[in-house]
Amino acid sequence: MxxxxxxxxxxxxxxxxxxxxxxxxxxxxxxxxxxxAPRCAVCDTRIVGHGLEGGDGAVYCCGHCAQRAGVKGRA
Ligand SMILES: [Zn+2]
Ligand SMILES: [Zn+2]
Structure with a gap:
């Protein structure tokens, strides 16, 4: 138990x-x-799959959010 x-x-x-x-x-x-589960740094969506990690340790739900946050070349 x-x-x-x-x-x-x-x-x-x-x-x-x-x-x-x-x-x-x-x-x-x-x-x-x-x-x-971590939350997307841009839209606060819960990330249950792999997500995308930015250089600063932030996690994003998708390439779109990563791009909005200024992460380059991960979409
Ligand atoms: Zn429980
Ligand atoms: Zn997002």
């Missing part, structure tokens, strides 16, 4: 996701995404 970090649900089949050496526990993908 493990308690979901996002919603507190005590679930018998928890998801464990390790990122950068830290393990997080969730009861569902929904909660994992809510807690861990």
């Amino acid at each position: 493990a308690r979901c970090e996002q919603c507190g649900n005590d679930y018998h089949k928890p998801l464990e996701i390790t990122q950068g050496g830290q393990t997080h526990v969730f009861d569902s993908f929904e909660c994992a995404i809510t807690a861990m």
